[in-house]
Amino acid sequence: MESIINAQHITKTYGKISAVDDLSFQVNAGDFFGFLGPNGAGKTTTIRMLTGILASDNGNIKINGKDISDRQELSHIIGVLSESRGFYDWMTGEEYLSFFADLYSLTDKKKVVGDLLSVVGLTERKNTCIATYSRGMKQRLGLARALVNNPRIIFLDEPTLGLDPQGQEDIHNLLKKLNQQGVTIFFSSHVLSEVADLCSIIAVINKGRLVAQGTMSELQKKTGSTDLKQIFLSLTQ
Amino acid sequence: MYKYICLKEIKAELYTWKSLTWLLLTSLIFSVTSYLLLTNKELSLLDQTELMWLLGKIIIGVALLVVTIDASSSITSEFEKETAESLFLTPLSIKDFILGKLLALLSLWGVLYVVAIPYVYVASLGSKLFFPFLGYIALLGTLGVVGFTLIIFAISFLYRSSKNTLTTSLIFLLALSIPALFSTTLKNNTPAQILSHINPVDSIFASLDNVLVDYQTSLAQNWIYIIPLIVFCLVGLILLIFSVRFFKKKGGVQNY
Numbered sequence: 001m002e003s004i005i006n007a008q009h010i011t012k013t014y015g016k017i018s019a020v021d022d023l024s025f026q027v028n029a030g031d032f033f034g035f036l037g038p039n040g041a042g043k044t045t046t047i048r049m050l051t052g053i054l055a056s057d058n059g060n061i062k063i064n065g066k067d068i069s070d071r072q073e074l075s076h077i078i079g080v081l082s083e084s085r086g087f088y089d090w091m092t093g094e095e096y097l098s099f100f101a102d103l104y105s106l107t108d109k110k111k112v113v114g115d116l117l118s119v120v121g122l123t124e125r126k127n128t129c130i131a132t133y134s135r136g137m138k139q140r141l142g143l144a145r146a147l148v149n150n151p152r153i154i155f156l157d158e159p160t161l162g163l164d165p166q167g168q169e170d171i172h173n174l175l176k177k178l179n180q181q182g183v184t185i186f187f188s189s190h191v192l193s194e195v196a197d198l199c200s201i202i203a204v205i206n207k208g209r210l211v212a213q214g215t216m217s218e219l220q221k222k223t224g225s226t227d228l229k230q231i232f233l234s235l236t237q
Numbered sequence: 238m239y240k241y242i243c244l245k246e247i248k249a250e251l252y253t254w255k256s257l258t259w260l261l262l263t264s265l266i267f268s269v270t271s272y273l274l275l276t277n278k279e280l281s282l283l284d285q286t287e288l289m290w291l292l293g294k295i296i297i298g299v300a301l302l303v304v305t306i307d308a309s310s311s312i313t314s315e316f317e318k319e320t321a322e323s324l325f326l327t328p329l330s331i332k333d334f335i336l337g338k339l340l341a342l343l344s345l346w347g348v349l350y351v352v353a354i355p356y357v358y359v360a361s362l363g364s365k366l367f368f369p370f371l372g373y374i375a376l377l378g379t380l381g382v383v384g385f386t387l388i389i390f391a392i393s394f395l396y397r398s399s400k401n402t403l404t405t406s407l408i409f410l411l412a413l414s415i416p417a418l419f420s421t422t423l424k425n426n427t428p429a430q431i432l433s434h435i436n437p438v439d440s441i442f443a444s445l446d447n448v449l450v451d452y453q454t455s456l457a458q459n460w461i462y463i464i465p466l467i468v469f470c471l472v473g474l475i476l477l478i479f480s481v482r483f484f485k486k487k488g489g490v491q492n493y
Contacts, residue, residue, distance in 0.1 A: 051326060053322055053326065080326050082322050082323070084320075084323070086319030090252040090253055103324070149327075
């Protein structure tokens with residue numbers, strides 16, 4: 001299998017606090033990769049380093065076989081729904097996606113934006129200001145923004161946070177569909193049940209270090225536990 | 238790419254009524270001051286060119302104040318509202334990001350300038366100085382706005398907080414403006430004269446004085462005042478480059 005994300009010995013410290021400590025892992029193309037860890041384990045910092053927002057202190061990261069210092073290329077192959085969920089509240093949903101489509105210099109902007117609004121179920125609200133959107137709608141709009149450039153890899157940091165069960169289900173179905181189309185998904189979440197349902201490979205980090213990585217059955221074998229909550233607790237306590 | 242950032246900024250100004258409020262306020266200020274300058278009996282003893290000089294100082298002073306306030310939140314709001322990260326994940330370079338923001342602020346200055354034209358026209362009726370007056374307001378105002386904006390952007394990348402940036406920028410503007418308002422008798426000693434020569438606000442006022450009061454309207458006669466303004470813009474640019482580098486080093490955004 002082709003490795004599409006390759007992080008080797010990456011480290012990040014904030015003053016005396018080590019957020020990520022010599023972390024190495026690989027994600028294969030087409031994987032639905034679950035990234036788990038307790039609060040403060042370094043998940044968001046890792047995602048920020050993988051997406052080129054934050055520089056690592058040590059180590060190297062390759063995305064699609066290339067060093068992430070080639071930002072132009074990186075920005076065209078990744079889509080990110082990050083922890084920072086700011087929106088231009090005065091824009092409409094359609095204007096917001098059009099603005100990002102312009103930043104990616106898309107030629108078929110109108111079609112892409114229309115399709116994405118339809119995919120995330122916001123077509124009816126496309127002409128209303130984002131300020132009037134519910135949290136779930138904003139989450140879906142953020143996901144649509146992450147898909148504007150038709151990325152090969154999507155990084156999602158808590159994508160279903162604050163969504164009602166129907167909203168979660170909609171996002172899950174959309175992600176499954178994207179994954180079936182060959183998109184690699186890097187999925188960080190605290191909701192263990194959704195990670196168990198969706199992800200083909202799961203990595204668990206604790207205190208900035210990788211403590212386990214494998215399929216659900218491999219993690220079950222390693223810990224002797226059957227359910228992901230027990231696996232998670234035994235690996236992180 | 239910068240044009241999309243510039244358009245976004247202009248739209249934001251219009252949607253949030255910020256620019257329209259600025260325009261209304263500046264129109265009021267220009268109207269009231271022009272009315273007072275042109276109708277006050279004691280001031281009417283002043284030469285017309287001195288009235289024009291006062292009006293020119295007010296136009297550029299108000300523009301610098303408006304741009305300072307607006308520029309203080311232009312970049313910092315992207316950090317405070319958590320929209321910066323989504324922008325920096327696109328192919329947008331930090332250069333285009335800054336250029337787009339700068340052009341949007343320059344367009345605000347452009348609109349303020351257009352608003353000021355009728356007042357300049359009325360104040361300069363019969364003096365044959367309308368066009369030089371208008372031209373120098375455009376040149377000096379633009380250099381002043383660019384210099385201040387670059388320095389405020391540099392402060393923005395360091396603080397990433399609009400409150401801190403606004404406070405620092407206003408203090409900076411006051412620190413440069415207050416000495417410029419001192420009478421020439423207070424600038425007789427050498428240190429005061431040196432400060433006066435390097436102070437961009439002082440240079441703006443002195444150049445207007447040179448054009449309107451001394452009728453020295455050619456660029457060759459005003460280089461001595463324009464050079465400090467160009468240096469001011471370059472200093473602003475250098476500070477901004479260092480500030481962006483520091484921002485990247487601190488882990489703000491890499492590879493830009």
